[in-house]
Amino acid sequence: MPESRTRRRGQDLLDAVYAAALDEAAASGPGRLTMDAIAKRAATARTTLYRRWSDPLDLLLDALAAHHPVEQPTPGADDLRGDLIASLRLMVDWGFSPAGRAVMALLADPARDPAVVTALFERVFDRRGGTFTQTVLRHYADRGAIDPARLTPVVLDIGEAMVAKRIMDTGTDPGDDYLAAVVDQAILPAAGVPHRDT
Amino acid sequence: MPESRTRRRGQDLLDAVYAAALDEAAASGPGRLTMDAIAKRAATARTTLYRRWSDPLDLLLDALAAHHPVEQPTPGADDLRGDLIASLRLMVDWGFSPAGRAVMALLADPARDPAVVTALFERVFDRRGGTFTQTVLRHYADRGAIDPARLTPVVLDIGEAMVAKRIMDTGTDPGDDYLAAVVDQAILPAAGVPHRDT
DNA sequence: ACGATAAGATACATGAATGTAGCTAAAACA
DNA sequence: TGTTTTAGCTACATTCATGTATCTTATCGT
Numbered sequence A, B: 001m002p003e004s005r006t007r008r009r010g011q012d013l014l015d016a017v018y019a020a021a022l023d024e025a026a027a028s029g030p031g032r033l034t035m036d037a038i039a040k041r042a043a044t045a046r047t048t049l050y051r052r053w054s055d056p057l058d059l060l061l062d063a064l065a066a067h068h069p070v071e072q073p074t075p076g077a078d079d080l081r082g083d084l085i086a087s088l089r090l091m092v093d094w095g096f097s098p099a100g101r102a103v104m105a106l107l108a109d110p111a112r113d114p115a116v117v118t119a120l121f122e123r124v125f126d127r128r129g130g131t132f133t134q135t136v137l138r139h140y141a142d143r144g145a146i147d148p149a150r151l152t153p154v155v156l157d158i159g160e161a162m163v164a165k166r167i168m169d170t171g172t173d174p175g176d177d178y179l180a181a182v183v184d185q186a187i188l189p190a191a192g193v194p195h196r197d198t
Numbered sequence C: 001a002c003g004a005t006a007a008g009a010t011a012c013a014t015g016a017a018t019g020t021a022g023c024t025a026a027a028a029c030a
Numbered sequence D: 001t002g003t004t005t006t007a008g009c010t011a012c013a014t015t016c017a018t019g020t021a022t023c024t025t026a027t028c029g030t
Helices: A010-028 A035-042 A046-052 A056-066 A080-095 A098-108 A114-125 A132-142 A153-170 A175-191 B010-028 B035-042 B046-052 B056-066 B080-095 B098-108 B114-125 B132-142 B153-170 B175-191
Strands: none
Touching (some): A010 A035, A010 A056, A010 A098, A035 A056, A056 A114, A080 A132, A080 A153, A080 A175, A098 B098, A132 A153, A132 A175, A153 B098, A153 B175, A175 B175, B035 B046, B035 B056, B056 B098, B056 B114, B080 B098, B080 B132, B080 B175, B098 B153, B132 B175, B153 B175
């Protein structure tokens, strides 16, 4: 007999619903997210969803929050450039995940609800300590390789900004060449690290 | 007798429909754009819209294309820093226009149609010559104030990327302080212009 | 084994948007 | 002036999502 006789409950069901919500958001865009579609994709009844969430956005926020925290950059011993590139690679990978795409679309929505954005930052972003390149830059500043005074909010955000815009513009994976160019031509000069000609 | 007896045609009607489409896209987001809502806002009949466009997106693209080209940066004589800030100001103003918000949301949509993006670039962006800071940077490179070799695609895009991300993150106007910080701490160092301490 | 909990399924009324059709009459052109 | 074009209006069948109500029964805890 098929598992159709099995009935999911609790965490199992939650996981299935969250996965369905993220997939659906990635496929249709958060703006067109619908209880109906999530229910169908999760193979559950719409009524089950309404018992827990009031609308698709509420559900999506829970799904994003429940998503395991993103992998953190782990700066090595003495390779600032390489660690920066690696941290941008982590960001790219996240940006192409269903969760990443959903977040981008949520932030770019002209009709976005400020409360939703607040919830997004509190529940998803602030849980992570800092951004991708920020972790690396602070690490090397602590070790004296970078002048801490140069690490302003603007400088700490250069890598993330450039990668985000690149993803939005082309919709494709930037590739390591581009990430290296961002590090060499934008981040390192701004951080005051002398450019190393190869 | 009221103008309800007047009947718009041709360009007049087009202008009204385009304005309605942009307003509607700014209010509901391009993802939830609907023929119904555009027709109501433009005070015309839905059938009139269907005679010309097949769906709301098609209409919106025409509306964006028909929008008069954005104001261009006009670099002055000898104020690189000031001209860069001014060009970013132009970009911010555009980003907060209905057209700007619609474009951002279109690009960020995970379910975006590559053909739509292509059409967007061909019909809207490529018509403008270059981006905002790019115009200024090239101008001063031509006059010898910047090493042309430093003006890689990455460097030319730093300002736009940082402003775009800032708008997405906060949803508010960056303010001239922030724009100046972007110029001083990110663009100028990357362009190889020595930082001037005040 | 039993009882409480909650998932699953079905039904229903409602509202919104779709795409099409057909008609009337205003505006533009000859 | 008469003719062509096309905006404006109404109507309709269809589809989809909503939110609620009701009932059955699998699963869990004790």
